Amino acid sequence: MTEATDRISRRQVDKFAERRSQLATSALRTLSELGYARTSLREIAQNSEFSHGVLHYYFRDKVELITYCVKQYKAECVTRYDQIVATAESADQLRETFGAALTLTCDEDGSMHRLWYDLRNQALFEDSFRADVLEIDKTLELMIWRIVTQYAELSGRALAVSSSTAYGLLDGLFQQALFRNLAGDETALPDLRTGVTQTLPKLLVS
């Protein structure tokens, strides 16, 4: 292969990947609005600037499209949660910042979060997504673990629970707040904040 064709093919690959990502972003927007069960390929295409046929030009089938979306979503998740990890100098400050950030993203990015829970639930019934969902879930658990360990370190105390327990507890609070906030319960967000504030110290040994 000559140098020229190599450059060309590389450029085409880049453009190809770029469009894939673009279509996945459109798909994510549609998915977060309608949910997995009610989102069709035509609906996704209609919310993009392309026709429905192009989806099969860039993705083999629906499963590959959704899987690609989930993986792209994961990257977005990581950045969002990583912003939560503040450069706190005291345990109390970290606790407050973390609680506030969780509450904020629960409110602002609610649609994306509910999509995540929707897809994680699909993995309970469909094998296709399970591996990717497990991987994302592990990433989120590690993210929580980083915050919790930092909190413990700043507190000068040891942790009393495992990584998975800490994640399960906090994720439960978050999911509950997400649901109730979407349902119009105005106490959901304050409850999330106080819940997180109360829970973090309980993860440490007394």
Added chain:
Amino acid sequence: MTEATDRISRRQVDKFAERRSQLATSALRTLSELGYARTSLREIAQNSEFSHGVLHYYFRDKVELITYCVKQYKAECVTRYDQIVATAESADQLRETFGAALTLTCDEDGSMHRLWYDLRNQALFEDSFRADVLEIDKTLELMIWRIVTQYAELSGRALAVSSSTAYGLLDGLFQQALFRNLAGDETALPDLRTGVTQTLPKLLVS
């Protein structure tokens, strides 16, 4: 009032209700195996001893069928969770019994539990189920609250968290265990047990 509901109201109520319940049970079985997204009325009928047309004789439309199923499921939920409330005489005994029961139902009734989370998630996208789901969720929260208050009383200590926080925390642990257990993670159930055992005391004031 539609023609269908008019016809329905003229029927012999008891037998009619009985068959409705029977069809709902079939539907619940199918739903718990396939999930909401992939369950069709024809599939439900095929897993019962009737044809698909009968569903529209007993239910106005799909939404009414699913709603009825959810409500029937709720009753099942209550009984299952109420069995968990042991006649414990000590805090430690209650804690152990509760953890063991949660672990057991997580393993044995996994399909039904994942259906519950599936439907609760649907309520995040579809208004139709939201009211019923909220009602069931409140029932579950109260059930957890009963156990937690009993635990606090037996411990002779006051509770440090609200009802919703306690429910959110424990539900998070349970949901995580359900997911990982279904995915084949053999540490899921032991982790759930130790997680519950560790968490309960932390709900009390120190």
Added chain:
DNA sequence: CGGAAGTCTTGACACTCGTCAAGACTTTCC
């Protein structure tokens, strides 16, 4: 320019879905 490769649209296909009407079968009751 002109062919080639890449990109996108259009329209069709086979299928499944929820819904419902027509009628057959069963039970009830006089």
Added chain:
DNA sequence: GGAAAGTCTTGACGAGTGTCAAGACTTCCG
């Protein structure tokens, strides 16, 4: 027994689905 009411099946409908092939349009490069 027989009419009436209740119950269930069958078959069809229109709409929507994922998929894909044929071709039009665009970009690239000798």
